[in-house]
Amino acid sequence: MDPSDFYADADADTFGDADIAVSDCSAPAGYVADDTDCDDTEASVYPGATETCDGVDEDCDGVVDDSVSVYSWYADADLDGYGDPGVTTSSCALPAGYVASSTDCDDADAAVNPAATETCDGVDEDCDTVVDDGLATYTWYLDDDGDSYGDPAASAVDCGAPPDYVALSGDCNDADAAINPAATET
Numbered sequence: 001m002d003p004s005d006f007y008a009d010a011d012a013d014t015f016g017d018a019d020i021a022v023s024d025c026s027a028p029a030g031y032v033a034d035d036t037d038c039d040d041t042e043a044s045v046y047p048g049a050t051e052t053c054d055g056v057d058e059d060c061d062g063v064v065d066d067s068v069s070v071y072s073w074y075a076d077a078d079l080d081g082y083g084d085p086g087v088t089t090s091s092c093a094l095p096a097g098y099v100a101s102s103t104d105c106d107d108a109d110a111a112v113n114p115a116a117t118e119t120c121d122g123v124d125e126d127c128d129t130v131v132d133d134g135l136a137t138y139t140w141y142l143d144d145d146g147d148s149y150g151d152p153a154a155s156a157v158d159c160g161a162p163p164d165y166v167a168l169s170g171d172c173n174d175a176d177a178a179i180n181p182a183a184t185e186t
Contacts, residue, residue: 006031008040015046036060053092065092073098080110082127103127120159132159140165147177 003023007016008031015037022028038060039045049058057064070090074083075098082104089095105127106112116125124131140161141150149171156162173179 001025004033005035006033007035007037009037010040011037011043011045013037013043013046016040068092071100072102073100074102074104075107076104077107078104078110080104080113082113082115083107105129135159138167139169140167141169141171142174143171144174145171145177145180147171147180147183149180149182150174 003025005021005023006027007018008020009016010030014032014034016032016035017037017040018035020040021035022031027033036047037045038047038057042056045056045058045060047060049060051058051065051067053065053068055064059066070092071094073089073091073095074085075087075089076083077087077097081099082101083099084104084107085102087107088102089098094100101114103114104112105124112123112125112127114127116127118125118132118134120132120135122131124133126133137157137159138161140156140158141152142154142156143150143164143166148166148168150166150169151171151174152169154174155169156165161167168181170181171179
């Protein structure tokens with residue numbers, strides 16, 4: 001019987017290191033006939049091993065993290081758990097500062113995201129493209145003379161009073177504070 005080459009298998013995965021060989025009639029302890037292990041220090045790395053998302057070529061095919069799922073991740077600058085659809089990266093693992101959701105409409109403000117509650121402020125906090133939706137609205141009347149009664153011909157509908165607007169109407173002369181529904185006749 002002619003001697004054969006056998007290769008050191010330090011990690012005991014049944015694949016040997018091509019650089020460490022001996023010729024013998026039978027395999028010595030710790031040696032195997034296969035010389036295709038690309039990392040004989042890791043038992044999970046050998047030809048045909050399952051790739052995982054870890055930056056290692058587990059299957060010894062020369063390509064790192066091939067045959068693993070790659071996902072799109074979105075930057076979350078305001079750390080509210082919702083990402084900016086315009087700032088994305090792709091990888092098999094979640095990078096720091098990124099999230100899976102791409103639904104943040106203002107990634108500079110943590111109070112603005114799809115789960116936020118609308119407040120009466122002219123901002124679309126819940127990212128549904130409607131400003132101050134779901135809030136009660138009221139009719140407000142312009143009060144130019146500051147007498148707390150507004151001009152019924154000059155109104156605005158909003159959830160909060162705009163500057164110089166009041167809730168009461170009925171001022172027939174909004175240029176004179178002495179003339180209003182509560183004034184005393186003289």
